[in-house]
Amino acid sequence: MGTLAVFSYIDARVSDRFDTTLLDRHTQLVVGLSVATEDPEALRNLMFDPAYGAPYSGRYWQVTSREGQIFTSPSLFGETIAEPRGSPDAPTIWNTLGPENEAVRSVYQKITYEDGTVWGISVAESRTQLVEERRATQRSLLPVFALVGLIGVAGSLLLTSVILRPLRKLRRDVAHRWERDEDLKPSDYPEEVSPLVRDLNQLLGRNRDIVSGSRRQAADLAHALKTPTAILRNELASLADASVSITTAQEALDRIDAQLARSLARMRAMNTAELTHSRTDLSNSINRLTRLFTLIAEREGKTLDVSCDQDLWVRMDTQDIEEVLGNLLDNAAKWCRNSVRLTAMQQEGNIEIRIEDDGPGIPEAARREALRSGGRLDTSVTGSGLGLAIAVDLLNAYGAKLDLGRSGALGGLECKVVIQSGNKGMPV
Template sequence: MLSLRERALLGGVASGAVSVAIGLIAVLSYINSRVLDRFDEALEDRHTQLVVGLSVTTQNPAALGDLLFDPDYSTPYSGRYWQVTNSTGDVYTSASLFDETLAEPRSISDGPVIWDTMGPGDEIVRSAFQEITYEDGTVWGVSVAENKEQLLVERRVAQRSLMPVFALVGLIGVASSLLLMSAIIGPLRTLRADVSHRWERDEDLKPENYPGEVSPLVTDLNQLLLRNREIIAGSRRQTADLAHSLKTPATILRNELLNLSDSGASTDVAQEALDRIDAQIGRSLARMRAANSAELTHSRTNLSQSINRLSRLFLIMAEREGKLFSVTSPKDVWIRMDTQDIEEVIGNLLDNAFKWCRKSVKLSAEIHEDGIVIRVEDDGPGIPEEARREALRSGGRLDTSVAGTGLGLAIAVDLLNAYGAKLSLDTSRSLGGLEVRVVLPPKGVAKTLASDMS
């Protein structure tokens, strides 16, 4: 289906072309009529000259040629002719007719009869004829004629002179159509841009900023967006309530297992199963939360603040365990991602790094052309390239010597996929262990100023 822009452009061009064509036909018709009128007026003037000349030579018509000084009358077949005929049938003609004669119309009127007839050499001429009764009582049929080729030449000259004008008018019409299209489509283009960027400004659209035909649509959009926010907020509250309600029985079960363990019973298998249940519930709830945010809410988070907050928590862990933790982050960077989601992703990655590192963990964030790149690196054993796909699979634990469920990376992948972000595994160039690389799409990025924190 054609877009509104294409429809307006095609409609404007079509209407402009039709208008120019109609105008061209009308003007050419008027020009042709005016050229014909001028041609007939000149023909009538020559006819009058012939009538006046004949009035003084009715007794000697052969002398009439000496009174008409137009050289075309003396040139055979020049295209300009005269002829007089008396009541007795005698015919006197201009030398230009040579041995030919002009036909006379059958109908007679009080004024000159102008008509098209055949001339010498089968040429078409336009002739003016009238019967004149002179004072001496003689009656003469007076005719003048001219080849119509001259009329056609004048018409072509007039038409050629008008073509550039109409071409200019056509261009102006097309340009006007483009301007009109821009003026009509402009508010819709503005609305599209405002809808695309309204999340970054975190404000509703204002109907009064748009034309009357568009403002009802803007009002409906605001209501729809408000309803979406309410639905999403309700879904997230239900998810939080579900998580809270599941934590209580899980805690009771964990306490019971602890009591059984204190009494000498073996609870390792049950503890591991409960850990996996907790992790699976946590993953499912995280996926539900991400599905109800992501592109629907266009949430915005100050990534710098989230990294600073997590850095303070893990610095305490690093100091307690005697490990090194360094952070490099830009300042004042905003991303279109929910705060809880991005902090859960980074938190899971840091938790895995501290579990497997020997001595050092490094967190860094950088601005690139393809988005914001977050790296979590450690100096642990890393993951072989052939095993990295298994490590990203749900519950894909490659080593059970360290406590955990193997769902940390899977949860991070689920959350990032909901926002169009990507997670990949590699080998750290600086520390030698695992490098987890997260690429966030470049949406809603504010100004950035690089700085280091350690």
């Protein structure tokens, strides 16, 4: 819009200058005719502009007597210029037609001289000259406007970058604050951003409290349910001693425990994953689980082989990732014949964990059922059937995934877990 306004202003200035020049030529003709009223043909010698002598040059003059005699410049080549109606006494600028219907701009005025003669005096110039002058002016200014535009764009980008720099810093600091649990410092930001920083500190602190409270409530609920379930198990044990069949009741109680564990795990994981950027030393967690499950495997005459890279970190809460791996290892130890293998490594920016066994495995058509809530494929082995479902729920909360397949090395089930790596940004 600004460029159009400037061009409009320039066009108006060019038109004004064109009209001013045309009025000057009209004045010259008026003065020339004042000394040649008795011999208007002499005007051809008095008006010495070469353009007046070249036929159809685009510059013309014409005088008309009261009696209707017309005297013209040689450039009109015998043709005439139209005159405005009413023969006005004041200089009148108007657009009309010249020789061969050429569009011209003309100045006309009727003048009475001292000798009593009355003449209609016209000068005209082709409007093509006006159009060309406008275009020439615009062409000369276009590079200037282009340069000014580039400077304006560069200035806007620079200004935008300067304005957004504190906000980019704030974004980075917020991410680090999640991980380090440190308050942001309003003094590190411009005065305009400081109120936002203080509000973010309050919001982040409130979210931390929500996460901590939710996890604490889940833990309290789990602890409160342990006593009644323990009482029920003791009662079932007493009935079993009295030779009463408790198989159905035992399985129902196991499923209640598992469902409660799953619900509490989902609640805990959802709050943690959505409101924090938790990270866990996976290598340390695997070492701890290895010691526990090695004892369990040896007690049953089985082996657990573990291969884990050092310094592996994952973006999950410690309790959640250990519950996932614990469930998978428990399933593998329960179903394997002799061996279980766990492998953890860095793979294309993610952490890949494989848990394999030499058991019967799961047919491809039944793998989806195995991941479904309570989907037990074989009731001959004790359990609730919710171990894999709990693992899937916890992993989904963090954007991780669990795939089931057949182990190429051991021939049984292979559980592959892929989790976002938490190594980036870790202190050395």
